Amino acid sequence: MKSSDIVITGVGMVSSIGVGREAFTKALLNGDSGVRHFDEQATASSEDVVLQYRTENGNLELVGETAVVAGLVDFNAKQFVTPRKALKVMCREIQTAYAASQLAVKDAGLHAYLPAEPAAEPSSQTPCYTESGKIQSHRIGTVFGSELLYGPPLELSDAYADSVDSDGVFDPSEFGNSAMRHITPLWLLKYLPNMPACHYSIVLNAHGPNNSLTVGDVSGAAALIEACGYLHRGIADFLVVSASGTRLNATRASFTEDQPLATVVDPIARTSRPHAVDADGLVRGEGAGGLVLERADTAEARGAKPLARVLGFASRFIGSPAFVSGDRNADIRPDAGRGSAAAIVAAMEGALADAAMEAHQVGAVVGHAAGDPVLDACEREALTQVLPNAAVILPATLLGHTGAASGMMGLLAGCVCLQTKQIPPVPHADLCQSSGGADIEPLNVSDQLRPLESPIVMVITHTSPGHAIAVILTA
Known part of the structure; x- marks a missing residue:
């Protein structure tokens, strides 16, 4: 199959x-x-x-x-x-x-x-x-x-309080027994x-x-x-x-x-x-x-009309500098080391190969970026290298960062794009271009609803340690 x-x-x-x-x-x-x-x-x-x-x-x-x-x-x-x-x-x-x-x-x-x-x-x-x-x-x-x-922290507050000695010092050795008394067995x-x-x-x-x-x-x-x-x-x-x-x-x-x-x-x-x-x-x-x-x-x-068809996919891991060094951080400096542009590129190219497609056939790409400038830069580098002309959709603009749901939200946005034959707007599109001396590559984004010219959508998602997945869908 x-x-x-x-x-x-x-x-x-x-x-x-x-x-x-x-x-x-x-x-x-x-x-x-x-x-x-x-x-x-x-x-x-x-x-x-x-x-x-x-x-x-x-x-x-x-x-x-x-x-x-x-x-x-x-x-x-x-x-x-x-x-x-x-x-x-x-x-x-x-x-x-x-x-x-x-x-x-x-x-x-x-x-x-x-x-x-x-x-x-x-x-x-x-x-x-x-x-x-x-x-x-x-x-x-x-x-x-x-x-x-x-x-929530309050679920363990009573167990924690019971583990504090007379000097106000928390004793980890007491926490297990205390938790058994204060936490429901089904917790x-x-x-x-x-x-x-x-x-x-x-x-x-x-x-x-x-x-x-x-x-x-x-x-x-x-x-x-x-x-x-x-x-x-x-x-x-x-x-x-x-x-x-x-x-x-x-x-x-x-x-x-x-x-x-x-x-x-x-x-x-x-x-x-x-x-x-x-x-x-x-x-x-x-x-x-x-x-x-x-x-x-x-x-x-059974007479069901498909919303989308899966054309190809690829999953790649290339450890980010922060992952390799063990330097977990939330810094926004460019060399913070989160993310792997190489992994995103490899996943995108792998998905294209799996689908036996060329980059110019992709009508839109659903990005994973959520506002972390370090991870966003990795994604931008990959998009520029693999799909420089494809229209970009950014669901996190509206949804924020949804953790483990992020990749699925991107897939759902891709299905919406294919079903409606339209490319959702990016409200802050004017800020996604080179301006004010910022050295970034412009993306193909718009604050207006646009028609989907080619019914093929790539959905990309990635993590700060360096895992990236690309999925290609069509109508």
Whole structure:
């Protein structure tokens, strides 16, 4: 089977610019930003959200009311999760992944065939349905992109307090026993990275392939590649592929703050400015995306119209200088060492080769850049080298940095572009050109909606250690 025999038949979005395909598409094409004042967000509890932002002197400080995030506004997990008691063992990322998956399955028209049922005589041959018209349990699977999941600091506050001796010194040897007394036995289930795929497999009664990939921002794209592998090998007929992430969690920031945060600007909606000459950091975001993958013949047999077709992909890792040296940092100096332009170039060229295509055939490229000037520079160098003329789409402008969901959000933006035959605008396009003495290459961006001249979109995503993935989609 060729990659081009695999199609996307459903998508689901849970984002700061909308929940569901219709809302997401409208906001993306209008350039409506999800970046707002923190107090305008209906996000997680305030004590679990980091309100640090880069100030004029470059320090990270609490700035209270001026903090901005790209959090979810119109999301209520109770509308999606059944049974509702399951919410007790679901952190934010699990809830959003579940919801995005539900939306994708509904969008693909698979509800009539679910939940899956065991086959009297399991077979790898089509048709892949039972006598009652349900999908055979072993022919449907889930592949989710995830990351380390963190709880709010207050969940461990009592256990911590009990571990402080009479002199006010924290004793680590006491923390284990204290935690056993103060933390519910089911606490760990809320934060296992494989639980999003676990919960949704149970809902589907899916007995096919099940995997969770925790490779940072590229997790969603990596999950798509993994799912394509299952379809290529004939061990499944339907794959639900999702990814979720958040950068609003305070505990996470205490351990993994290796990228700079943006200076708040006026208007606040322009605070997330990837590839801008004055970009100095990212905006914290959250969200989840999901899609349904299947073979083209399976989709045709059930009358499903594909949203996009997978033409090719490539995953490459070339360690960044910071990764090689172990110098994890959030500096914005040009030599900070985050990211690998070489890895991005290799992934883009590899995807073109896999799809047997030339660069000039690509109508648009969905960038991963989120406003970190160091990582943005790596992406810009790769774009200039491989796809210098392709129109550039920058979803993080509206969504902020969504962690492990970043790559999936790019894939969903690519599907929107192909379905509408339009290239979404970049509101700060005027700042993505060489100006003010800044030595940067101009990108093919516009603050206006443009037609997609060639129905081929490349989606790129990459990480600060040096992992890059490129996926090519067509209508």
